[in-house]
Amino acid sequence: MNLFTLDNLFLLLTGLLAAYLCWYFYQRYNLHKALHNLYYLMGFAVLLISGLLLIFLGLGILKSPYVLTVSSLIPLGISMGLAEEYYPKWKTYFKWFAALGFLAIAVTSIGGMDALKKIAVPLFHGVAGLMIFFGPFYAKGAPKGFWWVGVGGFLIGLGGIALAFITLGKQLLFFSPEFVMMILTPLLFLMTGAYVLGFTKKG
Numbered sequence: 001m002n003l004f005t006l007d008n009l010f011l012l013l014t015g016l017l018a019a020y021l022c023w024y025f026y027q028r029y030n031l032h033k034a035l036h037n038l039y040y041l042m043g044f045a046v047l048l049i050s051g052l053l054l055i056f057l058g059l060g061i062l063k064s065p066y067v068l069t070v071s072s073l074i075p076l077g078i079s080m081g082l083a084e085e086y087y088p089k090w091k092t093y094f095k096w097f098a099a100l101g102f103l104a105i106a107v108t109s110i111g112g113m114d115a116l117k118k119i120a121v122p123l124f125h126g127v128a129g130l131m132i133f134f135g136p137f138y139a140k141g142a143p144k145g146f147w148w149v150g151v152g153g154f155l156i157g158l159g160g161i162a163l164a165f166i167t168l169g170k171q172l173l174f175f176s177p178e179f180v181m182m183i184l185t186p187l188l189f190l191m192t193g194a195y196v197l198g199f200t201k202k203g
Contacts, residue, residue: 010186011055013189015051017196021195025044034085036082040199042073043073043074065110069106072102076102078132104124126157129153130153132150132153133153144201145197155191
């Protein structure tokens with residue numbers, strides 16, 4: 001196994017950024033005990049672990065239904081954090097939707113229910129991605145540079161939906177399996193970099 005590849009370099013850099021964000025939100029939670037920091041922390045902790053698994057086990061593990069299920073916690077954590085922090089009026093509804101979506105992905109993926117999985121995966125990833133994409137642009141009281149989180153949301157939504165279609169045995173637009181695998185690791189790096197720029201802005 002060759003660990004010294006360009007893909008692994010991007011994954012390592014992504015892991016370092018994700019580790020920094022985990023530390024950042026852990027520190028914020030210790031200061032304010034705000035629940036949204038735990039949701040963000042969950043999302044980036046899963047991203048960190050996923051990146052390490054991809055380095056040591058290869059991109060082939062993306063075909064695993066267990067990996068598909070667990071990786072759903074990345075957009076789940078980030079989108080729930082945004083709802084908790086900036087959209088209190090409907091955060092409860094969104095969290096119920098996210099929880100049901102995660103369960104639907106878990107049951108249909110691990111249970112081999114391909115027909116239902118074709119609905120659950122794009123629906124959940126799509127809505128979570130839209131929340132992360134649009135949410136930062138309309139968040140009241142957010143720092144000026146918080147729109148970078150929306151850029152990260154666009155990237156994770158694009159990559160996540162394309163990857164989901166491949167997992168389902170289909171192709172989204174020009175996102176062939178070969179093309180998605182080629183851009184996946186740089187996309188993860190750019191996405192995480194955008195999150196660092198957005199979440200760590202102070203004003």
